[in-house]
Amino acid sequence: MPPHPGHFFSSAFRLARASRFLLRAAKEISRAGVLAILAQSAAGLAAEKPAGAAPALVFELAPAPRPQGRIDELVFARLQQLGLEPAHGCTDAVFVRRVFLDVIGTLPTAAEARQFLQDQAPDKRAALIDQLLARPEFADYWAMKWSDLLRVKAEFPVNLWPNAAQAYHRWIVAAVRDNKPYDRFARELLTSNGSNFRVGPVNFYRALPSHEPAALARAVALTFLGERAEKWPQPRLDGMAAFFAQITYKPTGEWKEEIVFFDPDKALPAGAAPAQFPDGGAARLTPDRDSREVLADWLISPANPWFARVMANRVWSWLLGRGIVHEPDDFRADNPPANPALLDHLAAEFIRARFDVKQLMRAILNSQTYQLASIARSPQPAAEANFAFYAPRRLDAEVLIDALNQITGTTEKYSSAIPEPFTFVPDDARSIALPDGSITSSFLENFGRPARDTGLESERNNRITAAQRLHLLNSTHIQRKLEQGPKLQALLRNRTAPREVIDSLYLTILSRPPTADERRIVNARALAGPDGRTTAIDLAWALINSAEFLHRH
């Protein structure tokens, strides 16, 4: 493509810029000290540092962190006890990117990042948290999380069927969107009756390879008690299985439709164990009451020591990347919490807030602990296990491809092996909003999207592999997005000043302005490169391949 005056770094002003560049480099070095102070205050765009400034200052604040509330007191007390130093607080640029990715699974746009960085309000972080909790993407992202755990997938190994998977997903999205209290959420999943196509939550009992009472009991234990019932003594499992002995699955005249209901007349197998709560308490079942309701009422009672703790721990692990009990679905006596007082506090607050999940998230997100930088100041592994810094995590497969599409203005092709009308989704659908685990793309498969077979948190694999690296560095899929993506092209065409192009690319991809060092490196590369457009595309390529982009940090 020939250089064009409208294009980035057209050769027209290359010579002039070369001399300016040398001059400015010299000036910046001499003014380094002054600039360091100016940059902090200038319009809030604190990320720009003079030459030679420590790169850490892009990501962490200078002063040591101070506890802001009960969560921080408990975390910092534990750190002190262990002789660990917490990381410093994160900068605004880190915060805006992190909180968007963690709360709505979506990269902030350049405009959103810029607006936040320029905002002078002292409580702007709390305000942004509230805004994000109210965004529609919040429901999509957390419905995706729940759909992993609740196994929302049309086919294989379980024939949930596309129509039923959609009904199930719709119910989950609505529950998250309406912030349905978690106790009601659990109760409805456990006690609903009706058609798999019409009553979404009945699919909880269908999305399992076996419909045996013991298998249903194991799924309930994993989902709501965070326990692997495989490790339970047999009588405990048998006692819990008894609550599910009268669930019935009945086909209808409509293809693939099934009614799931509690049938009080269903004969119990001879010699079946009597119903017993997992804590050993005897349950009294009467013929006029759905036994699942008896179990659900026990489960969601504020007096139940497990229910709130398990969910509080899950939410913590979703936001911080690691549970206080870790893995978050492996509660057992010999896997104690890293900080028992912290877990007690979160569980108590969760109950006090009447199982309001957004309220729990809000408390965690506003803590200094959540807002620590990802630069550890204490040795591993203790620092990570005790939340002394925000451990970086590779972006989820869905979040990553959505971010790449948002940056470039491109879309994906999704497909399902089950050719039904319910499995066709438009190309511009976002991956986090896909309703059904059977609808997928090769990118999602390559980047560790969970198969939704087991309901285990660990099924999602966010560890980088060389195959993923190859794809990001060199695939036609990504290259085409960079070369032809309309949004990126518009960004490259509409600017004349190279400084603006660099700024825009950094804000669009990394949600921060470039440092002076980075600007200099890009300028030098432009001088050496064949043309401005190539340099700009290579810059976008380098930024999406950077560790900073590929991780939440």
Add this chain to the structure above:
Amino acid sequence: MNLHHSADPRLWNFSAELRTLGLGGGPMTRREAIRLGLLGTAGLALSGSLASRALGAPVASAPATPRAPKARSVIQIWLWGGPCHLDTFDPKPGAGYDYYGALKDPIATNVAGIQIGELLPLLAKQADKYSLIRSMSHGINAHETASYTVQTGRPSGTRDVFPGTGAVVSLFKGYDAGYKGLLPPYIVLTELQGRFSEAGFLGGRYKPFATGGDPGQNRFVVEGVVAQGITDERQRARREFLHQLNTFERAMQSGDPRLAALAQCETDAYEMILGDAGKVFDLSQEKDAVRDNYGRNTFGQSCLMARRLVERGVPYITINYKGWDTHKQHFPIMRQKLPQLDRGLAALLVDLSERGLLDSTVVWAGGEFGRTPKVLWESPWNGGRGHWGKAFSTFVAGGGFKGGHVVGKTDAHGEEVVDRPVHPSELIGHIYELLGIDGDAKLPHPEGRDVRALPTLAEGAKRAGALADIT
């Protein structure tokens, strides 16, 4: 190339990673090790053997030495959709027009007494190199469940999604077992299965590397390895640019293990992009005559590609060859596809044999089931064939499988197996045995449950041994 395998010892300091992830200090539990995917053959109890399984002996806990392996590699030709056994390897010329339809004249092979379908003349000349199992049976008529059973040896609908054969071979013959190749140990030409995850509960680490692209095109553009329109010079310059813009890495300093893994994966990726490893995919390095011999189409060139990968020691290669689900237009499609299959597969056998590789390479070809022996002449099929899980044929060669034999038999119409029914798990068991993989070896299960490479007797495993005279 360690594509799915960032915990490989070459890449990753186990103890450092464990410490960093908060697992150091005490001894690592088995489950932790499994979760991290650190358990290879060394950490797994190898016990029992195929023979003891067949006799119903209890599973022993003492390690046993597996038999010395005959095979080093497997090429699996997956005929996606289910090819018709009557029109390929189990012809029924006496069954009448309603069965053989447009293909009534099977041909003799170079082994006395073995006939195959008339559209496979090149394979007919190589019958001494392969054996035909005409009595495969599982009774499943749905694609996804039949594919699952044929590739895993397990019934579907159990609590677990088991790994397919390729993933199990990748576990026992890949990096965990000392494989040092730069190419991934399990490669799929060119697309993944789609219906279920090949790796099952083993997880992403044992997933195959799918090449994408089309080896039948002028240039085989392997996704991620070969980029069109980017010169090597620009590749190098870009990489340097990426390294210069490393503000985050410099800030992190401490050597976060996740960033270290990312850096190592990048090094490996560039070995493929710019180094010698990626050259294996350049089919223009082959002589034109060789390329012509395999057939200048996607399947033929995939077979050639598979041979090149075997030469470089890749343990498991799957060619997913689509288009065999012929409910309609069955015979016209056969006339188009079978000559391609014939040319590609025959060329592969001859080429492997001439290079001395056939003895160490299992070639396994078949689909998830057979097709309705009686042609569906009625509308809307108008001469199609449906799904048939009761009886189908599978082709095996090399790696210790003898040539020139037929195992089992179907009835006069090809509808029922009448002699020596073979379940997919038995075939898979023999392939494992040829590779020196113990069928009783434990698989690392995410919940730590005791599951074995092959179904145990308690899981209703079929009696093995039906294939003893071809291995």
